Amino acid sequence: MQTSDVSPERLQRLATFEAPAGGRVLSLYLNLDPAANLAAPVNRQTAVNSLLDEAGRAVEGEEELDHDTHMALREDVSRTRDALDENLDDGWAEGAHALALFVCGPADLFEVVRLPRPVDNRVFIADRPSIEPLAEIGVADRWAVLLVDGDDARLLEGRGDRLEEAATISDDHGGRSSAGGMSAQRYERHVGMEEKQFAKGAAELLRAADERNRYERILIGTSDRYYTLLLSHLSQELRDRVIGRFDAGADWQSPQAIREKVEPLLQMDETHRERAALDAVGASGVRGLADTLPALYERRVATLLLEPGVERPGVVCPRCRWASADEARTCPVDGEAMREHPNLIEWAVEVAIEQRAEVMSLRRHNDLAEHDGIAAALRF
Numbered sequence: 001m002q003t004s005d006v007s008p009e010r011l012q013r014l015a016t017f018e019a020p021a022g023g024r025v026l027s028l029y030l031n032l033d034p035a036a037n038l039a040a041p042v043n044r045q046t047a048v049n050s051l052l053d054e055a056g057r058a059v060e061g062e063e064e065l066d067h068d069t070h071m072a073l074r075e076d077v078s079r080t081r082d083a084l085d086e087n088l089d090d091g092w093a094e095g096a097h098a099l100a101l102f103v104c105g106p107a108d109l110f111e112v113v114r115l116p117r118p119v120d121n122r123v124f125i126a127d128r129p130s131i132e133p134l135a136e137i138g139v140a141d142r143w144a145v146l147l148v149d150g151d152d153a154r155l156l157e158g159r160g161d162r163l164e165e166a167a168t169i170s171d172d173h174g175g176r177s178s179a180g181g182m183s184a185q186r187y188e189r190h191v192g193m194e195e196k197q198f199a200k201g202a203a204e205l206l207r208a209a210d211e212r213n214r215y216e217r218i219l220i221g222t223s224d225r226y227y228t229l230l231l232s233h234l235s236q237e238l239r240d241r242v243i244g245r246f247d248a249g250a251d252w253q254s255p256q257a258i259r260e261k262v263e264p265l266l267q268m269d270e271t272h273r274e275r276a277a278l279d280a281v282g283a284s285g286v287r288g289l290a291d292t293l294p295a296l297y298e299r300r301v302a303t304l305l306l307e308p309g310v311e312r313p314g315v316v317c318p319r320c321r322w323a324s325a326d327e328a329r330t331c332p333v334d335g336e337a338m339r340e341h342p343n344l345i346e347w348a349v350e351v352a353i354e355q356r357a358e359v360m361s362l363r364r365h366n367d368l369a370e371h372d373g374i375a376a377a378l379r380f
């Protein structure tokens, strides 16, 4: 059994997964926040036990389920307990600030997703995987840091909140990437090499790595003078993804130290991206549940914006998935009897991902506080 990061493909697969007729999916979120001491194995064990005890109680509380579904859920809880006992200290927790698990024995579903940010422990039992907390954290984007000083260029690769290096290869041709994906690469200036030629080589190191793993964001640690020289050797397309420069040499500072240095630039970039998305809502979008739900149903959404942690109960049509926050008894589309849904934000995220909309959780703006915590920029 393997863990993996949040990817668009995985979100897509989970958003469209349905338990076999009458069945249920068990979704679990396990917090492993190092800042809350949950990285220590003994504390982890306590957290696992209390989460699975909660899952067991939730399963017993599902009184309307038929016997087979009940038995399948009990089996899912016990399978999850065994898998966590076996794997949590042995790889699954490594580098993760939380885990999301989606289990449905009858459909042979057992997915473990590593999350780059902590989440609250949660248990969900529903006919679909509960992906709202996962989507709120978002896809773990790839990004890169290029460090350049007079003699060395060094490239590090980030994924989500992490910045890591798995291997170092140093030679005059820029080196190769390691099989592990996260890689540190170096490019060294030879004796007598012109500064311009060296800058060109450093730019090439970045270009070649980007060709293998497209970076959403690029940060450059170097002097003002080198920055200008480097940018002149990058294509416009790469330059557009450079979000800023910071002061650093290419010496062997740890990835953690570099991660701390770039944090303000990453935060500033996040603030800009959120503002741009809110501006797009202002230009041609909708705010509030009453307007956003129909836009989602009509597949018109380009970006779904959410305030973190908001929950809204409502009703959903079991046939066509029309949703409403009002107490509609029957679906206006097909006349089907509506079913209660504990959280329409979960529904909104599933439907947004089905139509390949971007889901953005607003961490730096509270513009949606007066709009039910939900808005959408529209495609048309």
Ligand SMILES: [Zn+2]
Binding pocket: 317, 318, 319, 320, 321, 322, 331, 332, 333, 334, 335, 336
């Ligand atoms: Zn309907």
